Amino acid sequence: GENVEQHPSTLSVQEGDSAVIKCTYSDSASNYFPWYKQELGKRPQLIIDIRSNVGEKKDQRIAVTLNKTAKHFSLHITETQPEDSAVYFCAASRRNAGGTSYGKLTFGQGTILTVHP
Amino acid sequence: KAGVTQTPRYLIKTRGQQVTLSCSPISGHRSVSWYQQTPGQGLQFLFEYFSETQRNKGNFPGRFSGRQFSNSRSEMNVSTLELGDSALYLCASSRQGGDTQYFGPGTRLTVL
Numbered sequence: 001g002e003n004v005e006q007h008p009s010t011l012s013v014q015e016g017d018s019a020v021i022k023c024t025y026s027d028s029a030s031n032y033f034p035w036y037k038q039e040l041g042k043r044p045q046l047i048i049d050i051r052s053n054v055g056e057k058k059d060q061r062i063a064v065t066l067n068k069t070a071k072h073f074s075l076h077i078t079e080t081q082p083e084d085s086a087v088y089f090c091a092a093s094r095r096n097a098g099g100t101s102y103g104k105l106t107f108g109q110g111t112i113l114t115v116h117p
Numbered sequence: 118k119a120g121v122t123q124t125p126r127y128l129i130k131t132r133g134q135q136v137t138l139s140c141s142p143i144s145g146h147r148s149v150s151w152y153q154q155t156p157g158q159g160l161q162f163l164f165e166y167f168s169e170t171q172r173n174k175g176n177f178p179g180r181f182s183g184r185q186f187s188n189s190r191s192e193m194n195v196s197t198l199e200l201g202d203s204a205l206y207l208c209a210s211s212r213q214g215g216d217t218q219y220f221g222p223g224t225r226l227t228v229l
Binding site: 032034036042043044045046049089091102103104105106107108109110 | 121148149150152159160161162165167172173175207209211216217218219220221222223
């Protein structure tokens with residue numbers, strides 16, 4: 001089955017710096033890669049996602065890049081703010097050949113991001 | 118639209134008991150996936166239901182089961198609880214089963 005590795009496990013940055021979190025996946029058939037942010041005691045919330053037919057996607061201070069050949073994707077947060085402090089999870093899933101997407105996300109282990117004021 | 122809701126939010130059970138958790142998806146969403154979240158294992162996929170059928174199952178023992186009703190609401194059941202079942206159980210809904218999944222607040226299960 002799919003395996004997703006996420007690094008680093010903890011990341012500490014100063015406010016205004018950039019943060020980068022990297023994930024690798026094992027199943028070459030995976031074609032959907034979401035990123036979730038989970039604040040303490042709260043539910044995971046989708047912050048950005050990318051599909052395998054796109055190499056990069058950006059939404060304000062957040063961007064995700066995908067390298068299908070190397071089977072890795074990364075989350076980039078620029079101009080970090082204290083409210084960005086949370087646990088970030090990457091995930092991967094695949095759409096079956098028949099076009100049906102099964103609702104199984106395989107998650108990385110998470111990255112605890114701390115942004116110091 | 119209202120978000121995904123889960124009940125109860127907290128549960129305390131003892132070993133050997135069974136428990137049922139409920140998940141109400143976003144209106145119009147037909148797929149419900151369940152995940153177990155623990156500090157050691159992270160977020161792990163339990164199973165997914167779509168149109169009242171289990172479409173996908175993770176690597177959990179048969180003590181973990183679920184079902185989905187015609188209104189897309191889903192329940193999961195854990196029988197013969199073990200200490201290691203203590204976790205946050207999250208459900209997520211999506212329109213057709215893949216793509217964007219929206220999570221509920223979770224049910225915190227503690228097994229004593």
